[in-house]
Amino acid sequence: MDVTIYEVAKRAGVSIATVSRTLRGTGPVAARTREKVLKAVEELNFTPSRLGVSLAEGRHAANGIVFPDLAGPYYTEVLLGYEEVASELGRSVVILSTKGRTKVNDLIKDLAGRVDGLAIFGHTVPEPLVAELVRLGVRLVFISREPLSGADTLRSENIASARALAAHLTGHGYERFTFLGAPLASQDDVDERWRGVRAVLGGAIEAVPTREYTVDCGFDAAKQLLGGRARPEAIICSDDEVALGALLAAEELGLDVPGDVAVTGWDDIMAARHARPALTTVRQPMRELGARAARALDELITGARDTHKHLILTTALVVRDSCGHHPQEAAP
Incomplete structure (x- = not known):
């Protein structure tokens, strides 16, 4: 493991700023202090990095x-x-x-x-x-x-709100669901939303991925999904952009929202409020x-x-x- 400037400071019994000034020659350092710092550097085989010294200076x-x-x-x-x-x-x-x-x-x-x-x-x-x-x-x-x-x-917060959203939709009598924009790598928020709705809906919901969480990717995935024989009754989207794409896909296919399929999003971006129909979503404080x-x-x-x-x-x-x-x- 590489030695840090903090370890040098501790060994020499001085501050990290003093170590930085000694190594850079950017300020006054007493001869005895300089000697202690250089001795610690030699004993620890320390190689100063721009990152470490810059952090020490905090300037x-x-x-x-x-x-x-x-x-x-x-x-x-x-x-x-x-x-x-x-x-x-x-x-x-x-x-x-x-x-x-x-x-x-x-x-x-x-x-x-x-x-x-x-x-x-x-x-x-x-x-x-x-x-x-x-x-x-x-x-x-x-x-x-x-x-x-x-x-x-x-x-x-994601899981509790996702459960509330799923419960709200079941209250409408919907029975077949799709989560559009399934979790991708390193997407903790979307994964929590998926786990929250699945905890309520169980096997009644399937996950369908999109390439990215964007309007265009939501449109492409939703068009294929809604054009199939077994289209869902409700689409729960990973975020509002995917949901807006789903609304556009439904419109292009001549489907009524929510008459033929319900659509929900997540975030409550401005476009969600002005969409036609206005988008049910989960508001988060961006x-x-x-x-x-x-x-x-x-x-x-x-x-x-x-x-x-x-x-x-x-x-x-x-x-x-x-x-x-x-x-x-x-x-x-």
């Missing part, structure tokens, strides 16, 4: 945020909430989208060396690199993933996720706290026309 006044993609309203809303609060706190934001990029690990390490902390979406970063970042002492906040040691995590991530990261950077928090934000079922019932909205 950037910038945050990094890493997304798997930046397309679509969900990521946009999270980013808007994050950037707004970061700006209020006097921090600039450096954004990295990993979609279609090569050498992702190198890009993330480079970013970590240029900012004071990172917000990371879900499982965008490979787990070995997560462990390395934690070991190096990078201030980390993860959005939409399960708790882990050495970082803050924030996520929206901007609040980003805003809370920015505040949490600032607390870790400034030392306002040194313990990690794992927060789950409330979601709410929003009933509209697309499931075949008079619209009503659950309390936020």
